[in-house]
Amino acid sequence: MNQRTRRILWYALNAVIWVALATLLLTMVGPERLTYEAPAKRGDARIVLKTYIISPTRDEVTIGKTGTVSSPLMMMDQPVGATLVRMPPGASPRASRWIVRAHDTSPTPVLVDGAPLTGEHALRAGDVITVGGVDVTFAGSRRGILGAIDWWEAAKVSHLFASPSIIADAFPIILRAFPVSLLAVFVSFALAIPGGLTLAFMKMARTRWARWPATIYIDVIRGTPIFLQILLVFFGLPLTPPWQALVAAFPVLNAAGPFGVVNSLYLRAFFVLSMNSAAYQAEIFRAGIQSISKGQMEAARSLGMTTPQAMAYVIIPQTIRRILPTMMSEFILLFKDTSLFAAVGMGEIIMRAREVASSTLNVSPYLLAAAFYLVITIPLGRVVQRLENKLAASEGGTMVRTQANEPMPVVAHVGDQG
Numbered sequence: 001m002n003q004r005t006r007r008i009l010w011y012a013l014n015a016v017i018w019v020a021l022a023t024l025l026l027t028m029v030g031p032e033r034l035t036y037e038a039p040a041k042r043g044d045a046r047i048v049l050k051t052y053i054i055s056p057t058r059d060e061v062t063i064g065k066t067g068t069v070s071s072p073l074m075m076m077d078q079p080v081g082a083t084l085v086r087m088p089p090g091a092s093p094r095a096s097r098w099i100v101r102a103h104d105t106s107p108t109p110v111l112v113d114g115a116p117l118t119g120e121h122a123l124r125a126g127d128v129i130t131v132g133g134v135d136v137t138f139a140g141s142r143r144g145i146l147g148a149i150d151w152w153e154a155a156k157v158s159h160l161f162a163s164p165s166i167i168a169d170a171f172p173i174i175l176r177a178f179p180v181s182l183l184a185v186f187v188s189f190a191l192a193i194p195g196g197l198t199l200a201f202m203k204m205a206r207t208r209w210a211r212w213p214a215t216i217y218i219d220v221i222r223g224t225p226i227f228l229q230i231l232l233v234f235f236g237l238p239l240t241p242p243w244q245a246l247v248a249a250f251p252v253l254n255a256a257g258p259f260g261v262v263n264s265l266y267l268r269a270f271f272v273l274s275m276n277s278a279a280y281q282a283e284i285f286r287a288g289i290q291s292i293s294k295g296q297m298e299a300a301r302s303l304g305m306t307t308p309q310a311m312a313y314v315i316i317p318q319t320i321r322r323i324l325p326t327m328m329s330e331f332i333l334l335f336k337d338t339s340l341f342a343a344v345g346m347g348e349i350i351m352r353a354r355e356v357a358s359s360t361l362n363v364s365p366y367l368l369a370a371a372f373y374l375v376i377t378i379p380l381g382r383v384v385q386r387l388e389n390k391l392a393a394s395e396g397g398t399m400v401r402t403q404a405n406e407p408m409p410v411v412a413h414v415g416d417q418g
Contacts, residue, residue, distance in 0.1 A: 032139070035137045038071040041360075060085050069136060100112065100121050108131075112130075161364060162364055166356070189334055192334075203282060221279035227343070230343070284327060300314040
């Protein structure tokens, strides 16, 4: 069998598989559903329509004050008002039907489509069961893609980690928090660049009075967790007299800033992120500058340039080209570190996702939060990898195949320089 024949067979096999999956998806019959009115989430006074998807493994569903389907709107004292039973037990949604029975202890009459229920009643899609003053509609099954979504929601694990309905409700909430994280990382990274360059020059200085403070600062910041630094800044800085004097002089710091976050929270976030990133960028700048051949500086000086001029017009431009991939990796790491502000009450992505997760008892909002981070980190990671490959190829090295989200050495031959 030649290569062309194998390729044709491979494409044919893939086409058969995709057609089979599409047919299965479009002809799927989902599990039965019940819809009823209930109060919205905490802090919301509205009455919303809720949907209960009957698990395919469940053959009996109770409706009442403390039943499987219950609503605080039900005016009942007894626990159960009506029972739905699958006939025959264990059958699939295609081959089963549901009957409803009124419970003897129901304090109020059970109605089906407005008529009192006596004995058993075979349910059809659209039948309304009235229990304790609340209407519960037997919505039946949905077909096709909607039925597949209902199957996904009915499974405990998939519903817990990736519920489409909860993700849809959480999306606008987390979307409003997305710019908060972006603003924090962009401003902090911009502030950290001059700080890191200054620390790099101090660490390369010949005098120990400039070199030692920079070395101590870099060692302390790089040697302690950023979460610890966040806690110190957010809870310790407001207790200091300079900060209190600053807030007294500028009351606007206690007002709501962009995207509803208090300005003082932004200020502390900018401070701690830029302080942390400057230490890492200092080492990036230092390694990049020291990777440039000393002959470059000597050639610039021989042309009559001063040391600052040679650094600004010859060394730094070449350094930027070499450190750009590593700087972008540092930006990615800093963006992910903004998630730690959820612990100090700043309304960024993770904090909003945690609020939705705690109110729904479901972790699907965290999966949505991960998607918001990946929207930024994956494209930037690909750009970093391409820049690293181009740099390696231009300098005669091999292609870089490491993880794009991890910081990389500037070039291979500067690793011994820190």
